[in-house]
Amino acid sequence: MLLKEEAQVPQSPDDLDAVAVRTWCSLALEALGAEREEIDAINVYPVADGDTGTNLFLTMESAAQALEAVFAAHATVVGPPPSVPLLSDAVRAMAHGALIGARGNSGTILSQLLRGMSEELAQDLAHAESADGADLRRALRRAASSAYRAVAHPVEGTVLTVATAAADAAAGTTAAEAARAAYDGARRALAETTGQLAALGRAGVVDAGGRGLVAVLGALVEALTGEAVASRPRVPHGLLVDDCSTDHADEGGPAFEVIYLLEADDASVDRLRARLDSLGDSLVVVGGDGLWNVHVHVDDAGAAVEAGVEAGRPYRIRITHFGADRVAPPRERVQRAVVAVVPGEGLRELCAAAGATTVLARPGEPPASGELVDAIRRAHAREVVLLPNDADLRHPAAAAAQQVRTEGVRVALIPTRAAVQGIAALAVHEPERRFDEDVVAMTSAAGATRYAELAVAERQSWTMAGVCQAGDVLGLIDGDVAVIGTDVAATARTVLDRMLSAGGELVTLVLGEGVPDGLAEALESHVRKRHLAVDTVIYAGGRQASMLLIGIE
CATH class of the missing domain: 1.25.40.340 (DhaL domain)
Structure with missing residues (x-):
């Protein structure tokens, strides 16, 4: 044509x-x-x-x-x-x-x-x-x-x-x-x-x-x-x-919805379709050119995921149990809750232990506004403090807050730009205070926390600190590249020294998955020797986009 x-x-x-x-x-x-x-x-x-x-x-x-x-x-x-x-x-x-x-x-x-x-x-x-x-x-x-x-x-x-x-x-x-x-x-x-x-x-x-x-x-x-x-x-x-669910519930059906992205060739996907079709129903496999989105309803969620592993590389796996929300007994709304976006499982556990409802931001997969809306509703509170903990989430967070406000929930959005600012805000959260006073205190704590992160350059590019090469270690302070190095520990020390030159009382280190052994102890020792009267706290962040997050309060 x-x-x-x-x-x-x-x-x-x-x-x-x-x-x-x-x-x-x-x-x-x-x-x-x-x-x-x-x-x-x-x-x-x-x-x-x-x-x-x-x-x-x-x-x-x-x-x-x-x-x-x-x-x-x-x-x-x-x-x-x-x-x-x-x-x-x-x-x-x-x-x-x-x-x-x-x-x-x-x-x-x-x-x-x-x-x-x-x-x-x-x-x-x-x-x-x-x-x-x-x-x-x-x-x-x-x-x-x-x-x-x-x-x-x-x-x-x-x-x-x-x-x-x-x-x-x-x-x-x-x-x-x-x-x-x-x-x-x-x-x-x-x-x-x-x-x-x-x-x-x-x-x-x-x-x-x-x-x-x-x-x-x-x-x-x-x-x-x-x-x-x-x-x-x-x-x-x-x-x-x-009103509609009763009829369908009588019909029975699989217990789980399983969805994942899959990297696989066409022949493997054809075999996967046949396998999943035998396991459940509502099977939909879409995509092509090596990337597929797989959706199926099954009783054995593990078998559905294993079938994906046999076919190729499944990721972004989501498993939902049908009826979990419908059968849950109604519960009374709490007065106040905090909803926080976190970059890794480690911080998710930390924030959850502090009473926050969390939304996990997986590497390369920031949460959409709809997920934030669902999290705010899941908190089931009359008043909610929302901590996006990422500068790129300011618009989705604002949209989510605005949507939930129309449902009668009072939502305060604190514009935290990094997870360490969210940790600082959560540390001063006091549910017994008046809502406005609590929001002011949390906002002040977040604003008083400078943040940095270490990442690895994926390609050659221009930065505020000069030209970096693929594989270089980048030290970003307040979102901008400030240090370019080749060694993780040395780059982290330089970043810490620059940030602490302006003062500070507490250093927060959030370690990502795969950081060099002994890095946390070495940085803690460096802070103790070079910057007297500065305390250090260390958290295991797990799998996150940055190998190291740094906060200075």
């Missing part, structure tokens, strides 16, 4: 280009955020666990983050005019972000729908700037067919049915016309799902995943036309997920 060239095919303002994809992704995230609770409330199939809306939101949030990273990279390119990605680059980034961040059955299928679209647009329009109505229709058709192939046992009356109806209805010269027709077709199909699945009919609801897809397609229409779609389907008055 010939690729369209810009000179041969003039671009319509209603066609889909990279900027429109970016707008679409942002609007879809906003729509799913607004409708998340309603979608959760009608989640009765395949398991009535009330998380479809949340999973779709988290999946789209990951897609948006990946897309923004591509735009940020292009913005640094020097040259006329302002550089933006090609359409194919934008849709590939969106699909890849959804793949690595996919949550639950619904999120996994959404990621495959986006991947199908990206494959079609990247194949036919690899060097084009935009896609028209015919292009979008082909992309939607490929999205639907690839999602069907990814599901081991497709069922009608689900998001798959809605996706197919959208693709069949899409028609128009421009992408905007095709998107509008697809959205209308999806809405009609969604309304019919109640009569297609017994579980939906008993509950009197439409399919939750299909409802989420309608929201995503509505965002596409708005991105291309600038006009919000008219009205969205509403949840029947008074319906709660608990």
